[in-house]
Amino acid sequence: MANITVFLCRCFGEIDNAIDFDLLRKELSKDTSVSSVSIVDSLCLEADIEKAASQIKETKADRVLIAACPTLSRGNLPVDGLIKEGIERHKIDLVDIREGCAWIHGNDPEGAVKKAKDLINMGLAALQHKEASKDMRVSVHPDALIIGAGPAGLAAATSLAKTGFKVNILERASAPGGMLRLISQLYPTGEDAADKLNPYIDEVENNHLITFYPQSKISSIEGCIGNFTVQFSSQGEDNSIQSGIIIIATGAKIFFPTGLYRYGEIRNVITQMEIERQFLKGSFDAKKPVFIQCAGARDKERPYCSTICCPASLKNAMRLAGENPGSEVFILHRGIMTPGNVLEKYYRDALSMGIQFICFEEEKPPMIMGNDRVEHVEVYDAVNGITRKIETDLVVLSTPLVPNDDSVRLAQMLGIEVDRYGFFSESYPMHPLETKMDGVFICGSARWPVASDQAILQGRAAAMKAVSYLRQREIAASTLSRVPGPKSGHARVVPDSCTGCGNCVAACPFEACHLEKLEDRHISKVDMMRCKACGNCVSVCPNGSMQIPEHNYRMVGEMIKRAF
Amino acid sequence: MNQPRILIFACKWCGLIGADAAGKKRASLPARFRVIPVECAALVEPDAILRALAGGIDGVAVLGCHSGGCRYNNANHASIKRFELLKDLLDTTGIGGERLLLSFGTAHEYHQFEEIIENFFNELAALPPLDPWLSPFGVVS
Numbered sequence: 209m210a211n212i213t214v215f216l217c218r219c220f221g222e223i224d225n226a227i228d229f230d231l232l233r234k235e236l237s238k239d240t241s242v243s244s245v246s247i248v249d250s251l252c253l254e255a256d257i258e259k260a261a262s263q264i265k266e267t268k269a270d271r272v273l274i275a276a277c278p279t280l281s282r283g284n285l286p287v288d289g290l291i292k293e294g295i296e297r298h299k300i301d302l303v304d305i306r307e308g309c310a311w312i313h314g315n316d317p318e319g320a321v322k323k324a325k326d327l328i329n330m331g332l333a334a335l336q337h338k339e340a341s342k343d344m345r346v347s348v349h350p351d352a353l354i355i356g357a358g359p360a361g362l363a364a365a366t367s368l369a370k371t372g373f374k375v376n377i378l379e380r381a382s383a384p385g386g387m388l389r390l391i392s393q394l395y396p397t398g399e400d401a402a403d404k405l406n407p408y409i410d411e412v413e414n415n416h417l418i419t420f421y422p423q424s425k426i427s428s429i430e431g432c433i434g435n436f437t438v439q440f441s442s443q444g445e446d447n448s449i450q451s452g453i454i455i456i457a458t459g460a461k462i463f464f465p466t467g468l469y470r471y472g473e474i475r476n477v478i479t480q481m482e483i484e485r486q487f488l489k490g491s492f493d494a495k496k497p498v499f500i501q502c503a504g505a506r507d508k509e510r511p512y513c514s515t516i517c518c519p520a521s522l523k524n525a526m527r528l529a530g531e532n533p534g535s536e537v538f539i540l541h542r543g544i545m546t547p548g549n550v551l552e553k554y555y556r557d558a559l560s561m562g563i564q565f566i567c568f569e570e571e572k573p574p575m576i577m578g579n580d581r582v583e584h585v586e587v588y589d590a591v592n593g594i595t596r597k598i599e600t601d602l603v604v605l606s607t608p609l610v611p612n613d614d615s616v617r618l619a620q621m622l623g624i625e626v627d628r629y630g631f632f633s634e635s636y637p638m639h640p641l642e643t644k645m646d647g648v649f650i651c652g653s654a655r656w657p658v659a660s661d662q663a664i665l666q667g668r669a670a671a672m673k674a675v676s677y678l679r680q681r682e683i684a685a686s687t688l689s690r691v692p693g694p695k696s697g698h699a700r701v702v703p704d705s706c707t708g709c710g711n712c713v714a715a716c717p718f719e720a721c722h723l724e725k726l727e728d729r730h731i732s733k734v735d736m737m738r739c740k741a742c743g744n745c746v747s748v749c750p751n752g753s754m755q756i757p758e759h760n761y762r763m764v765g766e767m768i769k770r771a772f
Numbered sequence: 773m774n775q776p777r778i779l780i781f782a783c784k785w786c787g788l789i790g791a792d793a794a795g796k797k798r799a800s801l802p803a804r805f806r807v808i809p810v811e812c813a814a815l816v817e818p819d820a821i822l823r824a825l826a827g828g829i830d831g832v833a834v835l836g837c838h839s840g841g842c843r844y845n846n847a848n849h850a851s852i853k854r855f856e857l858l859k860d861l862l863d864t865t866g867i868g869g870e871r872l873l874l875s876f877g878t879a880h881e882y883h884q885f886e887e888i889i890e891n892f893f894n895e896l897a898a899l900p901p902l903d904p905w906l907s908p909f910g911v912v913s
Contacts (some may be wrong), residue, residue: 280792307795308807319803326806486900635845644801644845690843691785696811717845743815747854752819759815768824771806772777 209337210241213269215260215286216305223310226320235325241332243269250596252282257289264295271299272337275328278304297694298340298758303331326771332765339757341697344685344736346434350678351376352671353438353451355618357420357658358386360652362408363667363669363684366675367372369417371671373678374470376449377412378424378440384409386459387653388660392487395523395659396554399426404660421447423698429454431619432737433647434683453647453674456632457667458618460609460653463510465503469574469605475581477603479503480517483524490491494535497528499587505608507570512629514608518545521606522558529561533604537563538598540574566598567591576603609657622648623719631656636690641670644718646688646737649673685736697741697758699734706731706753712745721745774842776830776896778805778889781816785843786878787835799886800895812836813876814847818858825867833873833889833898841878848876869893873900 214236216229233245234480244267250256251274264272272290277283283302290300305324313320352368354361357379365375383389391401412418421442428439437452452771462481465471486492499521505514521539529537538560546555559565567590568574572586577597585598619626622645627633632655635644643650651666654660658666677683689695691736699712699720708730712721720738723730732754734745745754752761782788788809794801810816813836821832834855842848852874859869873892877884 278792278795280789294817304792304795304807307792309803311795311798311802313803314798315800316803318849321804323806330806330808353857393881443905636843690845691811715850717850740844742812742847743810744812744844744850745818745848747814747851756815757812761817761819764817764820767808767824768779768820768827771779771808771824771829 210271211243211267212241212271212273212332212335213264213267214242214245214273214275214332215251216247217274217286218246218247218249219277219306220249223306226310226314226317227324228321231321232324236328236475239251239329239332241336243267246512251286254289256612257286258293260286261295264290264293266729271301271302273303273328273335274302275305275324275331275333277306278302278308281307296340297340299335301331301335301338302328308317318643325548328768329344330767334763335768337763339760341686341700341741341757342736345682346432346685346737347682348434348454348678348680349436349450350374351451352455352674352678353378353384353436353449353628354455355426356386356457356459356652356654357381357412358457358459358652358663359388359405359408360459360654360663360667360670361386361455362412363664364406364457364651364671365457366408366411367413367668367671367677368674369411369415371675373417373675374631376451377417377418377420378438378442378711379420380424382422383414384408384420384422387462390481390488392663393523393527396521396550401660406516420640422479426618426621427507429609431678432645432735433688434737436647452678453649454622455649455651455667455670455674456618456622456654457650457652457670458612458615458654459663460631460657461612462609463504463610465605466609469500469603470576470582471503471605474576474578474765476563476601477576477582477605479605479607480520481607483604487524487527492528493532494528495532496536496598496600497525497538497602497604497605498598498600499525499606500575500585501539501544503605504605505606508544510608510629512608513545516657516659517606517608519551519554519659521604522546522554522563524604525563526558526561529563530708538566538585538600540565540566540585542568542570544563567598589667594714601612609653611656615654618654619628624648624650641666641673647674647677652715681684682735688737688740689761690740695741697756698736698739698754699741699743699745699754701732701734702753702755703731705751707751709750711748711750711765714743715748716745717742774897774899774901775802775804775905776895776899776901777828778831778833778892779824779829780805780807780833780835781810781820782807783808783811783813783836783848784811786837787813787875787885789816790835790877790882794880794889799887801889804885804893805859809841809852812842812844812847812851814844814851814865818854821872823852823910825902828902830899830902831873833875833892834886835888836874836876838876838878852876867902868899870899879902897898
């Protein structure tokens with residue numbers, strides 16, 4: 209028989225008028241599972257918690273029920289205090305009799321005391337059936353792996369190396385730099401991309417903590433946080449490395465607008481990337497350039513805004529206008545996207561330079577006129593309601609960034625998710641660089657199109673997130689929580705009754721369940737490092753073989769029985 | 773007047789915050805509901821709901837987070853589908869799907885808690901009381 213000590217907190221008499229504590233104590237003393245009932249004034253004060261702890265030790269109670277205010281108020285204080293005094297988490301239960309009972313039923317004392325009694329009874333039932341989940345610890349390999357050597361990956365690598373961790377970088381191309389290598393100048397400062405990139409490349413080449421694998425291709429990724437094993441080939445040689453965490457900085461690729469605005473069919477219709485390439489070679493001669501925004505973006509197929517194309521167009525338009533005095537530069541747009549204090553000023557600078565902006569509608573895109581080379585562009589000016597004919601010698605299409613072709617493959621290898629377009633997505637709110645898999649971080653344009661300064665910022669942030677895991681020698685599964693505080697438990701399979709139907713494997717949002725082959729059948733196995741105790745597997749299990757010990761079906765059943 | 777009783781499964785991160793807030797503002801609700809806090813709405817077994825109804829509780833409410841706002845990687849999204857199926861089952865067995873209330877809202881929509889529960893009380897009051905004799909007749913094994 210259980211030996212439960214009950215503490216009833218009066219909250220300094222605050223809830224006395226709604227709940228008759230003496231009556232409650234009398235009723236509770238009749239329960240055979242209750243060894244003692246104490247009425248206290250304020251269980252949230254340290255002195256009272258200590259007193260309660262010593263009382264528990266004296267009476268040798270094996271479970272503690274606290275009836276007080278909820279966790280969101282101060283109910284967490286006695287619970288945490290008792291845990292600190294050495295009482296296990298699953299042996300304590302907190303029942304909310306203030307917000308959930310006394311305050312909400314102040315005008316019905318009879319109902320309130322009945323409800324308080326029922327709630328405490330439910331708590332007693334819960335305590336008698338609550339069990340503790342097992343925990344698991346894994347050792348952490350202190351190396352980091354970064355996939356992609358663009359600005360985000362390089363920033364992450366150099367930050368991690370600065371904190372003293374070994375870093376391996378896998379890069380598909382033969383040199384580090386990513387898309388920055390294809391760009392001449394950066395907005396809004398106008399500095400050379402190479403100036404920004406070179407310090408990072410120097411560090412990658414010279415820092416002995418950083419190993420760079422060019423021309424690499426990943427064939428498999430296995431393991432979980434602390435111990436990932438990655439098989440890959442670099443420059444034709446097969447290789448394998450261990451790492452504690454993985455940072456994904458694979459970036460994105462440029463969308464080629466084949467078929468849009470007669471691109472590929474007519475000369476002098478080029479993309480923003482081609483104009484960058486020209487700028488890298490030297491200056492560019494165009495007297496009447498026309499930039500067309502949102503070529504392939506913000507339409508039905510790609511309804512998102514790529515965020516970098518508007519400032520990039522402003523940059524190149526201003527550069528063309530500055531290098532070719534007397535030129536007329538047009539930007540045809542569907543709303544210029546320049547958020548923030550710096551970029552808005554950039555837009556105003558472009559306006560004051562005499563660059564002309566014409567807003568068009570999605571339904572009436574500009575028409576490219578000309579036979580073998582563009583002669584003029586016809587555009588319906590949505591603001592003034594007139595069709596304008598602009599003479600031009602160059603049309604530049606601003607195309608969005610789209611996910612890499614193999615992002616889905618990489619996501620499947622890692623067990624993380626991509627959004628509806630194929631960018632890697634963070635899987636839960638308020639944790640922007642973390643994914644569904646602990647120890648796998650995303651940064652830069654791999655998660656969403658960003659400019660290089662943002663990519664560097666995110667790379668550094670991801671590195672710092674990674675350090676918080678890498679610096680630990682061992683990680684306990686119970687600390688890998690999605691919510692404040694430790695995990696509430698881990699799902700547990702009853703191997704004898706598990707039929708191996710696989711419902712839980714399909715239902716688990718964290719890919720923690722898998723089927724294991726026994727001699728004659730399959731049974732489900734839960735990977736504690738991945739399990740977050742959401743309970744989806746519990747709900748879909750046809751015969752109750754999957755349980756969370758802290759919230760098992762016996763406990764819920766007993767609570768329901770005693771609810772009224 | 774029928775006096776219905778309600779069992780509420782409230783997700784700790786949204787529904788329970790609503791229940792707390794209702795208490796904090798001293799809302800006045802009938803004392804005939806009980807709240808069982810759960811880590812996520814996905815943890816509520818359909819079986820538990822059936823057990824509650826079979827035991828004579830007139831209505832069960834499941835309060836979870838918005839789809840997309842779940843802390844457990846959209847675990848609650850799966851639970852929505854499950855409970856819709858369960859409603860069908862309740863309809864076909866004659867218990868009535870209206871005895872199961874699903875509500876998904878964020879913590880900052882806590883002011884809705886009072887309204888949701890009051891409406892549910894009124895809806896259930898219009899239904900005949902659910903007697904515990906249901907279970908021996910094999911509605912729930």
